[in-house]
Amino acid sequence: MQVVHWDASLDSSDASREGPPRDFIRDEQRHNFRRKRATSNKRRAESRESGNLPRQQEPWPFARKGAASKPHLSRGAFLFEANFLRYKMRARKTIGRALTIAALASASLCAVPRTAANDSPRVVVDETGRRVTLPAEVHRIVSLAPNLTETIYALGAGARLAGDSDYCDVPEEAKSKPHIGAPVNPNLEAIIALKPDVVLASAAINWPATADALLKLGVPVYTTEPHTVDDMLVGITHIGAVIGAEAEANSLTTSLRARLDALAQALAGRAPRRVLFIVWDDPLISIGPHTFIADALRLSGGVSVLDVEQSWPHVSLEHVVKLQPEFLVFTGDHGDGETSKLEELRERKVWRELDAVKAGRVAFISGEVDRPAPKLIDAIEDLAKQLHPEAFAKPAEPGGAR
Amino acid sequence: MQPMTPRRILGICALLGAVLFIAVVISLRLGAYPMSFRAIIESLYQNATGRGDQIPTDYQMVIFGLRLPRIAFGIIVGAALAVSGAGFQALLRNPLADPYVLGVSSGAALGAIVSLIFAPHVPLAMQGAAFAGAGITILGVYFLGRRGGQIDSSTLLLAGIISASFLSAIIMFLMTTLSGRDLRGMAFWLMGDLATPPQMPLGLLSFVTLAAIGAIYTTASDLNLILTGEQEAKHLGVNVARVKLVVYISASLLTGLAVSVSGAIGYVGLLVPHVMRMLFGSDYRILIPASALGGAIAIVAADTLARTVASPTELPVGAMTAIVGAPVFIYLLRRRVG
Numbered sequence: 175m176q177v178v179h180w181d182a183s184l185d186s187s188d189a190s191r192e193g194p195p196r197d198f199i200r201d202e203q204r205h206n207f208r209r210k211r212a213t214s215n216k217r218r219a220e221s222r223e224s225g226n227l228p229r230q231q232e233p234w235p236f237a238r239k240g241a242a243s244k245p246h247l248s249r250g251a252f253l254f255e256a257n258f259l260r261y262k263m264r265a266r267k268t269i270g271r272a273l274t275i276a277a278l279a280s281a282s283l284c285a286v287p288r289t290a291a292n293d294s295p296r297v298v299v300d301e302t303g304r305r306v307t308l309p310a311e312v313h314r315i316v317s318l319a320p321n322l323t324e325t326i327y328a329l330g331a332g333a334r335l336a337g338d339s340d341y342c343d344v345p346e347e348a349k350s351k352p353h354i355g356a357p358v359n360p361n362l363e364a365i366i367a368l369k370p371d372v373v374l375a376s377a378a379i380n381w382p383a384t385a386d387a388l389l390k391l392g393v394p395v396y397t398t399e400p401h402t403v404d405d406m407l408v409g410i411t412h413i414g415a416v417i418g419a420e421a422e423a424n425s426l427t428t429s430l431r432a433r434l435d436a437l438a439q440a441l442a443g444r445a446p447r448r449v450l451f452i453v454w455d456d457p458l459i460s461i462g463p464h465t466f467i468a469d470a471l472r473l474s475g476g477v478s479v480l481d482v483e484q485s486w487p488h489v490s491l492e493h494v495v496k497l498q499p500e501f502l503v504f505t506g507d508h509g510d511g512e513t514s515k516l517e518e519l520r521e522r523k524v525w526r527e528l529d530a531v532k533a534g535r536v537a538f539i540s541g542e543v544d545r546p547a548p549k550l551i552d553a554i555e556d557l558a559k560q561l562h563p564e565a566f567a568k569p570a571e572p573g574g575a576r
Numbered sequence: 577m578q579p580m581t582p583r584r585i586l587g588i589c590a591l592l593g594a595v596l597f598i599a600v601v602i603s604l605r606l607g608a609y610p611m612s613f614r615a616i617i618e619s620l621y622q623n624a625t626g627r628g629d630q631i632p633t634d635y636q637m638v639i640f641g642l643r644l645p646r647i648a649f650g651i652i653v654g655a656a657l658a659v660s661g662a663g664f665q666a667l668l669r670n671p672l673a674d675p676y677v678l679g680v681s682s683g684a685a686l687g688a689i690v691s692l693i694f695a696p697h698v699p700l701a702m703q704g705a706a707f708a709g710a711g712i713t714i715l716g717v718y719f720l721g722r723r724g725g726q727i728d729s730s731t732l733l734l735a736g737i738i739s740a741s742f743l744s745a746i747i748m749f750l751m752t753t754l755s756g757r758d759l760r761g762m763a764f765w766l767m768g769d770l771a772t773p774p775q776m777p778l779g780l781l782s783f784v785t786l787a788a789i790g791a792i793y794t795t796a797s798d799l800n801l802i803l804t805g806e807q808e809a810k811h812l813g814v815n816v817a818r819v820k821l822v823v824y825i826s827a828s829l830l831t832g833l834a835v836s837v838s839g840a841i842g843y844v845g846l847l848v849p850h851v852m853r854m855l856f857g858s859d860y861r862i863l864i865p866a867s868a869l870g871g872a873i874a875i876v877a878a879d880t881l882a883r884t885v886a887s888p889t890e891l892p893v894g895a896m897t898a899i900v901g902a903p904v905f906i907y908l909l910r911r912r913v914g
Contacts (some may be wrong), residue, residue, distance in 0.1 A: 340889055355888045359771045364608035364888035366637050391641040392633070 187321040187340055223234060260524065301399040301412065302377055304385065308394050312371040314415045318384070319357050319376035322398070323348045324547035325410055326374070329419040337368040344542075360384060365393065365446065372396055372416055378466070378546060402469040403554070407431060430551050437558055440565050441475040445562045449476040449488075449537075450499035450530075458489045470543050470550060475555040475565075476501065491524050501561060502530045503537045505544070536560060580859050588856055589611030596651070603647055603880040608888045609638045625882035629632050645788045646770055648778055650879045650893075651872040653770070653838045654848075656830040658871025659789045661845025662852075662863055663827035666799040667820060668718070670729050674740050675710070675831040677733065679740030681842070683713025684835035685766060686743050689750055703776075707832030713739055714828055768841035768894020770879050776837065785833060788826040789868055794859040795819045803858075843901025844874050850908055 216236040218474065296482045317323040323342035326335050332345075337352040339360060344416040352368060355361040357379045365373060375385050377399035385395040396416045398409040407427045414423020451471060461467045461478055462485040468478060479499040480487060504515060516536050519525045530536065537560035540554040559566050604616055619631045619639050628636070657675060664673040664680070675681045687709020688702045717739050721732030747766070792801040798819045801809040806816050834841070852866040875893065882896040 199846075353888055355890055359769070359890050361608045361883065361888040361890050362642055362771075363638055363883075366634055367609040367644075369634065391637045393637070 223426065233347055237517070264431075296427050298416070298532065299490075300384070300396045301409065302385075302397045303475060304389065304395070304397065306389070306394050306396055308396070308416060309371050312370075314368065314370045315417055316354060316365055316368050316370040316373045317342065318354070318360055318373060319379045320344065320348075321378070321406075321545045321547035322374045322376055322413070323351075324545065324549060325413055326417070329410070329414055329417070329422045331417050331422075334417065335366070336370055343546070344545075353522065362387060362391070366391070374398070374413065374416070376400070376546070398546075401464075401466060401550045402484050403434070403466075403473055403550065404469075406546040406550065410548070426548060430548060433551055433555065437473065437555055441558060444475060444562055444565055446472070446477040448474055448479045448497075448500045449561070450479050450494055450497070450501070451476075452502045453486065455504070458491060458494070460487055460489050461485070466546060467543055470539075470554050471557070472501075474539075474554045475504070475562050476557070497528050500530060501535045501537050503557065503561075504541055505541050506538055549553070579662050583866065585862050588862055589865050592866060592873065596869055596873045596876070599876045599880075600647055600651075601852075603876050604639065605645050606880055606884050607638065608641060609634070610661070610885070611635065611638065615619055623899065625781040645778070646685040646879065648782075649837055650770055652778075652782055652869035653834045653841065654873070654875030655789065655868040656785050656834040656871070657841060657844040658848035658867040658874070660827040660830035661794060661871075662849040662857055662860070662867045663713070663792050663823045663830075664845070665849060665868060666803055666860065667823045667827065668721070668727055668732060669803060669851070670727070670732055672729070672733055672846065673736075674843070675827075675834075676792055676840060676842035677740070677846060678714060678717050678736035679743055680710045680717070680736075680828070680831050681835050681840035682740045682743035682747070684832045685709070685840050686747050687712075687729060687832070688836055689902040690749055693750065703833060703836045703862075706836040707829050710831040710835070711745065711825070714824065765839040767892035768839045768897070769892040770838050770875075771883070771890050771892075781833065781837070785830065788829045788833075788866065791822055791826040791843055793861075793864045795822050796864055799823070799860040804862075839892075841875070843897045843905065844871050844878075847905055847908075848874055850905075891913050 256463075294310060295526055296310065298306050298308060300306050313334055315326060315331065315334050316336055317326055317338040320341060320342045323335065323338045324344045326332060327345050327348065332347060335348070335351055337354050338348055339357045340353045340355060342348040342351070343351075352364075354364040354368070358381055359377075360380075362384070365388065373385075373388055373393055373395045375395050375397040377397050380397070382397075385397050388395045396412075398412060400406040400409050407430060410427050411423050412418075414420045449471060451467060452463045453461060453467075460480055460481055461471075462480070463478065464483075465485050471478065479497045480489065481493075502519075506515075515538075516531070516534055518530045519528075519536065525531055525535075537557060540549070540553040541555045542549045543557075580744045600801060605611065605613055615635060616639060622631050623640065624630060631639075660680075663675045664675065664678060665671055667673075668678075683708040687705035687707070690709075691698075691701045693703030695705075707848075717732065717735045718727070720735035720739070721727055723731050798809065798814045798816075801812055801814050802816060810816050831845075848870040849863060849867045852863055852870050856862050856866055874897070878896040878900065879893045881900075882891040882893045885891060885896075
């Protein structure tokens with residue numbers, strides 16, 4: 175029996191990784207992440223809520239969601255233990271699994287660094303603090319979220335993906351895999367029918383109740399919980415370890431980090447653009463400071479004009495006129511969409527009065543921005559080029575911001 | 577109308593019980609995980625004879641971990657909703673009364689959500705709050721629906737519809753201001769959903785449901801008299817106030833329980849008692865047990881459809897009951913008029 179405690183192992187590897195210097199915002203963030211990761215899993219889990227929002231201001235109202243952040247306590251309300259069921263299932267568990275549980279209890283306290291794999295099951299703690307027993311080798315993976323499907327393919331494990339959700343559309347091959355339903359309410363039977371060695375879930379889109387139900391049935395579920403771009407990169411390493419693609423995960427994250435570093439260097443010294451990020455334009459929904467998108471925006475050299483604590487604020491157009499953002503950022507395909515959207519905005523009342531629209535400063539970011547997966551870095555680079563074209567047109571000059 | 581004998585009651589219950597059994601068997605057979613009847617019967621037999629370890633793990637998970645609990649919760653929710661609907665119809669002397677239409681389900685849902693905000697980890701707090709929400713709502717609707725000391729049918733329904741939309745607006749407000757975009761899960765629950773096995777003690781739940789149904793049943797003969805008129809019932813020696821209190825508390829409790837398990841499932845409380853009335857007459861001594869069984873059949877069938885129609889994608893069972901229930905209700909209304 176081998177116990178993997180990723181917090182310990184990853185922390186050291188993360189700290190020892192050398193990289194080129196970054197701008198100060200990023201350094202500060204990284205410092206925070208490292209400190210956070212050093213605390214225990216449980217505390218870390220408690221300091222967060224599910225979804226891609228770091229817990230800052232808003233109380234978490236619903237236990238079904240909160241179960242992700244507080245795995246044990248939040249079984250309240252919706253998640254009363256169905257004792258009868260648990261005992262029934264437990265009694266029926268095979269001897270091997272019973273041994274696993276016994277070993278888990280004794281081994282859970284000592285954290286053994288990850289070493290060479292052997293044949294016994296591994297016990298790991300996922301990003302939401304749930305204990306998961308994984309088989310030594312993973313041959314069949316079921317992904318419950320589009321970002322995880324994309325990550326699995328990026329790690330070269332697409333052939334081992336046994337099934338994915340209805341929404342998984344990147345890459346194209348993912349669409350032809352057997353589907354298990356929508357991420358919010360996947361069909362548990364369909365998941366079991368695929369006989370997965372491990373199910374990957376994302377707290378950003380899947381419901382904690384799904385993972386709880388599967389774990390209770392004895393299906394191993396590993397849940398990632400990315401709140402920032404850095405979390406996403408760490409999550410890739412975790413997924414690599416879960417599915418046995420450590421080397422691929424390391425080379426992937428190294429190259430992604432190198433691209434982010436290059437981007438940070440190119441943008442160094444430039445004042446961030448004041449941006450109105452438009453999640454939805456009618457009604458106008460923008461982003462708050464604690465969202466995944468806000469983090470991606472920071473890395474692209476932008477900052478939201480809105481000073482709100484809410485994660486997905488509903489903004490009045492009047493307020494936008496008052497703030498006069500430098501750029502409007504829409505999600506969607508950029509290309510011909512760009513000119514037609516601009517034309518459309520120039521037709522619309524009030525919108526056409528905005529400085530950004532008059533000057534044609536409308537940027538587009540791919541829908542990937544809300545999907546914590548490798549292609550997110552493409553989206554960030556793409557947006558950075560639109561927000562700071564001068565930084566990429568010629569060699570960076572110090573203090574070159576407008 | 578046929579005389580009401582214990583034999584007739586038992587006969588009808590046995591008939592409905594047989595239909596329920598067939599519905600359960602079909603529901604056990606259907607699902608995203610393909611399984612033969614033979615495999616299911618073998619697994620059940622092995623489990624019953626204490627050889628549970630010999631059942632393949634997948635079958636164990638699907639039959640005992642997913643399908644059976646889901647069917648069990650469906651039966652409880654269906655029985656609770658249908659009986660509370662029948663109870664409200666007698667209590668308010670209005671054939672269109674139903675926990676969903678009267679806003680009682682919304683009240684229970686609001687209670688449940690409020691309890692999740694303020695006391696997320698207290699055991700049974702959600703059930704209690706859902707019960708309180710249901711009770712307060714029906715009380716409010718009852719007083720809003722009175723006109724000159726008499727309950728006016730259309731005023732009552734309007735009061736219910738207004739309460740339902742008002743309470744839904746509050747739920748929306750709480751969900752958007754407190755959780756932003758992450759209301760996906762709750763939105764499903766509000767539609768009425770049995771997909772993820774509710775983590776609640778099944779034994780306690782079925783005990784309370786049976787007790788509440790039993791309490792309403794004890795008042796069945798009195799309800800028959802009250803339906804002819806409260807004054808008349810009083811003259812015939814019925815303690816109207818006591819009967820109303822019993823039905824009011826039990827029906828609210830049933831609605832609260834059902835909502836806390838599965839969210840607000842509509843039309844079952846309205847339609848099932850009506851269908852049972854058409855089939856077996858409006859004597860409450862038969863209507864209550866028949867509604868309980870009929871509601872169970874309705875939910876088991878609707879949930880089976882919900883998880884197989886668009887398989888592997890699951891629909892909320894509430895959407896299913898509304899899709900099937902609303903047209904049937906319109907048909908019933910037209911037929912009554914004609």
